[in-house]
Amino acid sequence: MSCEHLICANCNGPVVEGRCAACREAKARVHHHPSGLTPQVLIAIALIAVLCLLLAAHVLP
Numbered sequence: 367m368s369c370e371h372l373i374c375a376n377c378n379g380p381v382v383e384g385r386c387a388a389c390r391e392a393k394a395r396v397h398h399h400p401s402g403l404t405p406q407v408l409i410a411i412a413l414i415a416v417l418c419l420l421l422a423a424h425v426l427p
Contacts, residue, residue, distance in 0.1 A: 370382050372392065372396075374386060374388055374389045374392070375388075376388040376389070377389065381393050381396075
């Protein structure tokens with residue numbers, strides 16, 4: 367999502383310019399990128415682990 371076309375209800379300016387505290391907070395919220403592991407990454411890691419275990423069980427007698 368982008369804040370290019372959002373207009374602040376507080377100062378009536380474009381949010382992207384960050385004229386007031388409300389603009390800056392909204393801009394930060396829109397552009398916030400979560401740190402750490404996302405659910406998609408955790409699922410991918412779990413699937414890779416399961417595939418490795420299945421491969422090891424098949425290869426090793």
